[in-house]
Amino acid sequence: MKKFTRTAAALICAAALTVTGAAPSIGQTKKLTAQAVDTNNDDWLHAEGSRLYDMNGNEVWLTGANWFGFNCSENCPHYLWSADADDCLTEIADRGINIIRFPIATELIVSWMEGTPNPVSSFSANADPAYKINADFCEADGKTPVDSMQVFDIMMKKCKEHGIKAFIDIHSPHTDNSGHNYNLWYGKAGVTTKVWIDSLVWLADKYKDDDTLIGYDLKNEPHGKGQEGDEAAKWDGSKDENNWAYAATQCAEAILDVNPHALILVEGVEQSLSGAQAGDYWGMPDRKENSPYIGAWWGGNFRGAREYPIKPKQGTSQIVYSPHDYGPSVYEQTWFHLDKSATGAAFDTQSLLDEYWYDTWAYINAEEIGPELIGEWGGHMNNAANLKWMTLLRDYMIDHHINHTFWCLNTNSGDTGGLWDSLGFTAATGTSIVWNEEKYKMFEEALWQTKSGKYIGLDHQVALGKNGISLNDFYANYAASEGSNLDGGKTSSGKIVNADPSKTTTTTKPVVTTTTTSGSTSTSSSTSTTTVTTTPEVSNRTFGDANCDGAVDMSDVVLIMQSLANPNKYGIKGSDAKHMTDEGQKNADVIGKDGVTTDDALTIQLYLLGKYTKLPVE
Incomplete structure (x- = not known):
């Protein structure tokens, strides 16, 4: 700052x-x-039923926003060339955002895994020298910019310092500002299904001892229409390469093998088979009447999960279903019109549930199958129908304890706009961020906060911004009294997580026995196991x-x-x-x-x- x-x-x-x-x-x-930075590595979360909990069984609510750029040709979060990262994260924390979803490309992670990290294209002699704004994005010589992997590591460190958690989203296999348009998790830039899995496992292993990066959204918006066949993502019980349910399960198992504490976020697909007629199959041509396919937003269709839920060998405690949902300003879907003459504003919560939400994704939360995190929702504010839709979805997420990350912070998302309207930097005053206050006001009601308006972070020790509190602080001082904007305001008092937990260590040492008989000496040895409980010296407390x-x-x-x-x-x-x-x-x-x-x-x-x-x- x-x-x-x-x-x-x-x-x-x-x-x-x-x-x-x-x-x-x-x-x-x-x-x-x-x-003070919390390095206890004790902020990992797990699922029980439709909710997420910390290590002591305290309920948590992930309420955040997207910040894209690692998925794009710049290979870094956008605006780092014109804004101070700490200033941005300070405002993000101060505004109550407790988690950031960072879109990224598999191609970029592969470059890190192979030891040749792709450069940050905006940090060059011909571009704005961002390291003059962000000095820690430059090498010690004051001239050489760091590479994209170093930028990611620095951003994770800064998030930790500000009490903000993060998860990544594989936005596309290849580095491309429009890469989200590609259907599948493989097939571009040399990325195969194996490479996709290996790169995520590599990153999960790298960050297994850092609970800043708490989860992995395996693929953004797998999609494609049924008649595209093998070129479209489907959800069924097969082992076909384009079966998203099978691929996601294999990837989840591989990640959990190296980090059993990570959350695994699984999005939906675009279309599912409708069962309209006997003999209908994936890949068949569509029909104008009685279509064999049921449509949804890209990444929003979980109809197949009823019969084929995600069940890795390690169990379902780390699985989070992550639909995307948008309003009529992005596309005028049929469920926004109750009849042919409707303007788009005639829908309400019940009609959205009946026509789209419930059978497409909301049943997962409602029937305690698993927790959900709406990975993307948002839109422009100058459309009355879209504002109505955003308000209805926001209130539904609050009422039903659904986690979410708003799309997006960035100013440069063409079909939605952002929470930020503009950013600028001057050496004398730092970064100036102009927020879209009307949009933020709408969104802010869905941020986890106490009844008195204290934003609740996901770090047990570090408070979330100037008007926020840590998870320990909430459960020690607020949960049993005023509660939060979930569950009618009341929450159990919970149990705080100690900064310095006792640890049990098992040591094995040889026991040597010497025996003397008639002038001769023989020596034998055996092994015993001793269990010792110790409280180590630590530097990880607050x-x-x-x-x-x-x-x-x-x-x-x-x-x-x-x-x-x-x-x-x-x-x-x-x-x-x-x-x-x-x-x-x-x-x-x-x-x-x-x-x-x-x-x-x-x-x-x-x-x-x-x-x-x-x-x-x-």
Whole structure:
């Protein structure tokens, strides 16, 4: 973040005076929003019935947006050549988006896997030198831009710092700004089904110990009309290469072999067999009347999943069904018209369910077959029928706990527009993002938040932006009281995830026995197994969080000073919420192993002012 503020510094320094009696001497300070990084690797999710849960069985709701570019010829999220990545992610987090879907091309991942990452085309001598805006997208020489894999790794690191989760979506086999128009997951740029699977397994293995990248959307919008036969994606019980259900199952199993904690998102197809007449088959010509095929949006048709659900050998705990759904501004589908004379605005929730939603995809959630995440929904705001459709789908997702990622943040999606209208950068003030406030207001109601409007993140330790909270904070301080905008507002109190869980380790060591008999010595050895429970030294806690509320702020400084000044009332021996716990003391020791002192309190103040970019201070 490159915006500066004196007001924030003055407020924090004034608060410091009340605790320490002296304010630190700091000049102009950097406004800091990213918190201490959570590297516990404990934010993985799993499915039970139609919902997603964290490791302790707490319900979660994924509410995010798409940011495309890794699928395009630029090989990076769009705007990194004209906007500061941290500024963008700061605003994304501050606006309550807890997960980003990053479209990407298999061809690009293959270049990483083979050790020859494709360059970022916008980072060149003939293009805007983006590394002057994003210095960490440049090598140490200040001249050489990093490659596309390094950009991806940097973006994942930045998402972690801002408390944002991510998943990728294979938007096309080949790198192409219009690659989503291609039907299948294989057949372009040398990508076979095996290459597609191998590349995803490689990436899943690379990120298996980083819970920032929590899932893999296997293929964007497999599609094609039935009469195209082998050239179209179908959903049935065969082992044909174009059978999406079979291919997705094989790919899911391969990914889960290397990372059993990853979510696997499976989209639908475009058409399914209608069963209109006996003897109808996939690939036959269409009929004007009594068609053998039932249509849907690309990637939206899950009618085949009733008979052939996705069931990898590892079980279904990581499977998420991910339909796409759009309104009449993208295409005037028949289900937007209740009769031939309808204008498109006559539909309502019940008619959409009856005519399209329920049998096409909504039954999966309604009948507890599995959780769903609407991977793409959205559209322009200047169409009354489309706005009505967006509002109806939004409310249905809230009422039925359906996860979603809005299409999209980008300004340059021609058929939908974006949540952003424009972006610009100046060295003096940083990135300026103009949001489409009308669209955001509509979308914002479907972001996971407490009744009092605190955005809820998916990271157990790191709060989501300036008006957000961590998952631990929600379950410790909000869930049982006010709840969230799900389930009528009330949620179980849940169980927070400790930053430093005890670990059980099993060690095997030889036992040597020596026996002396009549002047001779014989030696034998055996092996025994010892189980030892230990609490290791860690650097992965939320340092600075003395009161264990999931955030680092002035209340932590106050508690440290109170516990030092009056240990009987506020110290570790106390038993109520006003006392610093053992966990809090470990978090509060930010400058060494010498225990908690006033120097730790001062260091946290300096961190809040931007003097330090991370805790602990080394």
